[in-house]
Amino acid sequence: MEMEKIPLEKKRDGDGEGTSKLVMEVKAEEEAQPDHYAALQTPAEDIYAEASFGGVPPKAGKKTEGNPRLYRAGCLFLTMISLVLLLAVIVLSVKLQTGSKESPGTGEDGRCWNIFPKFQAQKLDEQQCGEGWLLFENTCYYLSTVRLNWSMSKNNCTAGKGDLAVISSQSVQTFLTGKANDFFWIGLKHDANQWRWVDNSALGDSYWEGSTPRQGCGLLRGAGSPQKNWISSSCTSKAYFICEKQA
Template sequence: MDVELDMIAAAEEKRKEIEGERGAKSGVTKGDEEATNDYSPLNQPTENIYSEALALRTPIMYDKDDYKRIRLYRGISVALLFLCLILLIVVAVMGTKLNSQPECAAKMTSVSGTCSPETCRTIYPLEKTCKRYCSTCERGWLKHEGSCYYLSERTLSWDMSRKECQRKGGDLVVIGNQTVQTFLSSRAKLTYWIGLSHEGSGPWTWINGTPLSESFWAPEKAQQGGCALLEKSQSEKNWRVSHCASNTYYICQKTV
């Protein structure tokens, strides 16, 4: 029994040796076969690579309608570009004008509180624009025609009132026509000195030396005094006479 087992084992070993010799002769193992299959695509490039490269080199053909559409789109793009440039220029110009025409308040001085005529003309060369954006009368003054008027809030004598008006750059008001009389009468809330006076029995004369030609004396009895007042009244005939040393309010005037 043992002899038979030894013979079977020897026969099995012999069979394995024979199979091993056959595999060595063929020179290809299962692993080598798989490796060969992995590199086969590199050794044999496919035709798809060349076909794709050829497709990239082939120019795209357009018909006439395609060219027309392309030209149309290009024209529209150029027109839109020019329109954007024009709008940009307009915005830039408008911004420059707005920055170069600031509010008059930005140019005000701490004393006058407004633009001087010289400053106004410098900022706004055109007279119409200057009048629109920049008041040429100081704060607290009223503009009428070519003059600025100041109705005081404190009382002084006629002489001191005139000095105060001169200190402000003007003088006591000269009412030379109906328009000025109407303007001041509509704004008078008190009694004010005006720039009209006389000495003794001499004629009434304005501070600028012109004689009185048009007057608006109130219809009342004559009073003594050498200086004229403008009173608050429903009527424009609201001048009366008072002593020049009396203290009352006053109206200053200066030319724009």
């Protein structure tokens, strides 16, 4: 009986080894095959990179860069705009500087009067003399806008704390000629066979158009030559008048 059991045990042992080898081969095949379930549980990070770059993942260790041509074109465009703006500022500055030197109008006395300086001068005249008066060499002058005879013109100037204008210098003569545009009474009257000013001073330098007249009252004709633009007329005639007072 014992002789028959020995071969059975050996057979069983052989069957065990074969089974073990088969189990080990199955496990090796399972380990060699990819775990699709695990891949679905933990998707690769490259999926997002592939979606961002059209399915082509970027190379490892290389930073993503923009289009260098587009960058250079943008820089060039901004530079050109800056240059154009700078050129516009320069041109405007030059025009402003040259415009301040140019004269928009010329006065009747041959001098140029800029708009802004003229406005400033007018304000200064009004501050020192009053509205409508003109300041020249520390004396205020007023050119009337109504016509009166010589006596009434003198009374109006006196009421304004002044008198008819006394032309005592070439500069005053030139200034008033440039401001007048018609015939204006001045403070000159023929009395006792001589011409005298309203301040009772004798006539010195004169600017008669012709020979010295012998009667009447003196008139200054504007828009004429400042060297010869005085005429005489009857003191009862009506004309504009020029008043003066100290500033």
